[in-house]
Amino acid sequence: GAVVSQHPSWVICKSGTSVKIECRSLDFQATTMFWYRQFPKQSLMLMATSNEGSKATYEQGVEKDKFLINHASLTLSTLTVTSAHPEDSSFYICSARDRLAKNIQYFGAGTRLSVL
């Protein structure tokens, strides 16, 4: 089956630093990738839709300058949490939509971000 690799799986950083999370589709091309955020005991909330070669589309209430998304190739999207603060601590999950199977998303294993 299709594999999505997300890295790192866990990161701890100091307040004020920036953190980059990578999402790679390993065996398929993904023109679209999605970034989700999950708080403890809560469901996944879509943050933004990342389209290869164009600007990401952010959901209402998500700060685009805070959460920078780059999707420079058909297999890689990155999410950068800029000037991270403790309230940004969360579980971030990416998914990738197969260019050939557009209604199916494959999920990464998630990244746990802890901002001290």
Place this chain on the structure above:
Amino acid sequence: KQEVTQIPAALSVPEGENLVLNCSFTDSAIYNLQWFRQDPGKGLTSLLLIQSSQREQTSGRLNASLDKSSGRSTLYIAASQPGDSATYLCAVCNQGGKLIFGQGTELSVKP
């Protein structure tokens, strides 16, 4: 705006019991509905995907049904095992290709 609701929020059953998890959605204009499993601190594992034209899908001890007109789906787990303990998430894929998730049902199967 599509809303997805899962009932119950938590469920504890003894091993061997058959159980049903419920998912409802407000907008029937969906491409598909998917059930996922999430273990604590982990990502999502896709269990079953039902296309909007389908009524049910089966995989091993799992059976998922879809009634699009009434906005409901159920996940049936037969002969539950302690290893089935996890959070089960229901998500619908809307016309724009986005997934909208329910809050999940936290299942605990006691040995």
